[in-house]
Amino acid sequence: MRFLQTELKNRSVLASGICGVTISSLKRVYREGAGLLTTKSVGPEGRKGHPGPVIYDWGEGLINAVGLSNPGIDDFISQYSNDSVDFPIAISIYGKTEADFPILAKKLLTLKYDFLEVNISCPNVLDEFGTPFSFSPELTSTITRSVKDVAEKPVIVKLSPNTHRLIEVAKSAADAGADALCIMNTLGPGMVINIDTGVPVLSNRAGGISGQAVLPLTVRNVFEIYKEVTVPIIGTGGISSWEGAVQVMMAGATLYGIGSAVYTEGINIFKHIENGIQAFLQANSFESMEEIIGLSHRIKKVSFYNSSIDSSTKKEKEKLPTFTVFPVSDIRKPEKSSVTTIMFQVAAQKRPSPGQFYMLWIPGVDQKPFSVSYSEDGLLGFSFVKRGPFSSALCELKRGDPVGLLGPLGRGFSLKHKNYLLAGGGIGCAPLVYAARHLKAIGNSVYIIAGGKDSSSLCWIDEFLPDSNYEIFYCTEDGSFGSKGMVTDHLQSIIDNKRPEFALLCGPELFIKKAIDIMEERGIPGEAGLERMMKCGMGLCGSCVLDHTGERVCMEGPVFSFSDISRIHEFGKYRRDESGTIEDL
Numbered sequence: 001m002r003f004l005q006t007e008l009k010n011r012s013v014l015a016s017g018i019c020g021v022t023i024s025s026l027k028r029v030y031r032e033g034a035g036l037l038t039t040k041s042v043g044p045e046g047r048k049g050h051p052g053p054v055i056y057d058w059g060e061g062l063i064n065a066v067g068l069s070n071p072g073i074d075d076f077i078s079q080y081s082n083d084s085v086d087f088p089i090a091i092s093i094y095g096k097t098e099a100d101f102p103i104l105a106k107k108l109l110t111l112k113y114d115f116l117e118v119n120i121s122c123p124n125v126l127d128e129f130g131t132p133f134s135f136s137p138e139l140t141s142t143i144t145r146s147v148k149d150v151a152e153k154p155v156i157v158k159l160s161p162n163t164h165r166l167i168e169v170a171k172s173a174a175d176a177g178a179d180a181l182c183i184m185n186t187l188g189p190g191m192v193i194n195i196d197t198g199v200p201v202l203s204n205r206a207g208g209i210s211g212q213a214v215l216p217l218t219v220r221n222v223f224e225i226y227k228e229v230t231v232p233i234i235g236t237g238g239i240s241s242w243e244g245a246v247q248v249m250m251a252g253a254t255l256y257g258i259g260s261a262v263y264t265e266g267i268n269i270f271k272h273i274e275n276g277i278q279a280f281l282q283a284n285s286f287e288s289m290e291e292i293i294g295l296s297h298r299i300k301k302v303s304f305y306n307s308s309i310d311s312s313t314k315k316e317k318e319k320l321p322t323f324t325v326f327p328v329s330d331i332r333k334p335e336k337s338s339v340t341t342i343m344f345q346v347a348a349q350k351r352p353s354p355g356q357f358y359m360l361w362i363p364g365v366d367q368k369p370f371s372v373s374y375s376e377d378g379l380l381g382f383s384f385v386k387r388g389p390f391s392s393a394l395c396e397l398k399r400g401d402p403v404g405l406l407g408p409l410g411r412g413f414s415l416k417h418k419n420y421l422l423a424g425g426g427i428g429c430a431p432l433v434y435a436a437r438h439l440k441a442i443g444n445s446v447y448i449i450a451g452g453k454d455s456s457s458l459c460w461i462d463e464f465l466p467d468s469n470y471e472i473f474y475c476t477e478d479g480s481f482g483s484k485g486m487v488t489d490h491l492q493s494i495i496d497n498k499r500p501e502f503a504l505l506c507g508p509e510l511f512i513k514k515a516i517d518i519m520e521e522r523g524i525p526g527e528a529g530l531e532r533m534m535k536c537g538m539g540l541c542g543s544c545v546l547d548h549t550g551e552r553v554c555m556e557g558p559v560f561s562f563s564d565i566s567r568i569h570e571f572g573k574y575r576r577d578e579s580g581t582i583e584d585l
Contacts, residue, residue: 001289003036003232003255004179006088006114010035011249011289012270015236015259016092016117016158017041017066019552021542021580023084024223028550030087035271036255040542040580041092041119044100045107046072048578052359052367053404055238055536057320058192061211061238062260064543065189065204068094071581073107079582082112090115090156094122096129098139102146109152116151118143121160121185123208132401135163137172144176154179156234161187162219167228174184174229182234183221183258186210196325197402211260214238215323219251226252226294227496240265242276243307250295263538264320267555279309298389323406324349328397329379334463338385338456339427340395344405347378353412353505354435357380361404365393369534369554371431371506372408374464380405383430383460409537410558413499413504413527419445421500421524424514425507426452431529432506433464442469447498448472449490461507488514495522502526509585511571516562528565534579543578546570
């Protein structure tokens with residue numbers, strides 16, 4: 001179908017802010033079935049956004065306050081590759097002032113894209129930016145006209161559901177030349193308080209509400225605005241099934257947007273919704289989807305439409321990870337060790353697979369990802385070293401202090417082989433300690449090589465892997481514990497001696513890269529755990545997406561096979577910070 005002269009394979013749109021940090025990420029979602037892809041909103045300057053938690057699943061939907069994290073317009077342009085854009089794309093922009101919008105639009109003229117989304121409605125930065133522009137028909141009109149004067153592509157104005165003047169604002173945008181309207185941004189801001197701590201869950205305290213609970217509001221807003229404007233409407237908010245998409249189109253939307261459902265239903269939600277819509281059309285003898293757009297406005301005589309379609313078009317929903325607050329039950333730090341392990345009694349929780357991780361929340365501080373280093377008899381442990389503000393706050397915790405755990409998350413290690421070599425560097429040994437205990441318990445042969453700067457970085461391992469039960473080779477850079485040297489200095493001889501069937505690696509990325517080269521030279525397959533910036537851990541924010549595969553480390557990882565890693569363009573070269581700006585390793 002054609003939308004504003006651009007050919008789309010279907011009517012679905014990936015909403016701005018979801019998996020939109022990189023072109024690789026957007027291309028991945030396009031392969032999963034989305035018709036039009038929208039970038040994360042980019043502004044005049046780089047922003048790291050808010051500390052974590054930035055997204056929270058409150059049961060009936062999501063609440064988020066990512067905080068418009070983005071690398072800024074200049075870095076965005078430098079990272080954008082026209083040659084890589086071979087799918088329909090909308091670039092989303094926001095500004096602090098009215099004057100920012102036409103400046104941003106003009107800077108984008110050299111880029112290859114299909115639509116320009118003007119985001120004047122974010123509810124999550126009110127303390128910094130003030131009332132959204134979309135609350136004012138006059139400001140909406142001024143910004144729309146100024147962008148239209150500059151832009152060479154169709155302009156989509158993204159509006160807010162949080163103003164009582166929404167219809168008036170929508171009409172002002174259309175009258176000022178908007179080519180389409182996106183109805184709507186998130187609802188709110190709202191707040192969720194964790195009753196185990198009495199603290200608002202989001203670090204920003206308040207955030208935008210999305211998910212299935214807001215669908216009726218989207219349907220109603222689209223329905224009312226459709227009666228007042230002639231430009232196409234993109235209905236976004238609460239769509240998590242084909243039934244929801246059909247409702248929004250019957251209300252008057254030409255396209256339907258998907259956001260939170262990428263998490264709640266999975267990244268292939270686009271295909272499931274499209275299959276469901278097509279089955280509905282066929283079951284009711286509609287010749288095209290055009291017939292259902294605005295159908296609710298044309299009904300003169302009520303007809304029966306069969307919605308009992310083939311269940312194969314419906315996705316079987318998987319159980320989502322849980323967020324639960326636990327008191328710290330134990331803290332272990334051996335004498336002269338730089339590594340601390342905090343433990344939680346989580347008997348009723350799902351046991352994680354080795355290699356999986358959790359997002360740990362310290363109320364009022366932040367939320368960060370940590371690999372599991374221990375899980376046995378209902379006790380869950382995380383080992384870490386003191387590095388930055390968050391790990392420093394972890395070090396200050398005492399028994400009984402509350403910590404929020406979201407997980408288990410991600411994909412763990414393969415456990416189907418018999419003879420393993422586990423190689424780790426520094427605190428990267430933590431997930432391997434758990435893997436070693438698990439592999440040993442199910443009867444596998446395990447040999448471990450653990451390296452660190454000095455004895456303080458390794459002496460903690462003995463508590464969890466006693467020498468009498470495990471074969472471990474230690475090495476340190478200063479020779480203070482075990483043999484002197486790096487892990488990669490000893491890896492070749494150990495492989496030749498032990499002849500492992502499969503290898504597991506964790507640690508600094510440059511170490512992993514060199515270790516994989518050594519393994520592959522000797523024909524040893526394996527997997528490695530990767531680290532990336534994670535703002536949500538839920539596969540939505542896009543911060544941990546890899547070039548050039550578009551895979552999310554928090555969902556498709558953190559464990560990747562050696563062959564998968566060879567396809568990652570950035571591996572061993574660079575990564576992105578909280579804003580999405582590229583940093584060399």
